[in-house]
Amino acid sequence: MKIKITMMLKKVLSFLKTSFILAITFSLSACEDTKIVNKVMLVQTLGYDVDGKNIRGSTLMGDYTKKNVIGATFLEIKTNSVYDVFNKLNSKTKSPIEYG
Structure with a gap:
């Protein structure tokens, strides 16, 4: 039972890390100086x-x-x-x- 919870926790943490990195990447790419x-x-x-x-x-x-x-x-x-x-x-x- 502990092994299943540990594996699920690792998957959730991995998903959160990936989501955080993607969110930072997309938000920084929108910070470029814009011109009309x-x-x-x-x-x-x-x-x-x-x-x-x-x-x-x-x-x-x-x-x-x-x-x-x-x-x-x-x-x-x-x-x-x-x-x-x-x-x-x-x-x-x-x-x-x-x-x-």
Whole structure:
């Protein structure tokens, strides 16, 4: 009789541990920073080209500001550093740029 109770207790504890781990996993995965799609520009494609001593960055961004209307914006900039492309593109838009 003691063996059956001990085995049942082990199964219950194992189930509770598994349930706790799953609950923590699901709750932590929902804590990501969220952005509203129609308040940001989503980068669909980003390209880098060498233009002499400069870098030319070009991007195609989805525009979801109007309901049931799909738009796109193409931007192009020139800079002397690859690391500056995203910042310069961001300065040309009215909404912040996010990777999509």
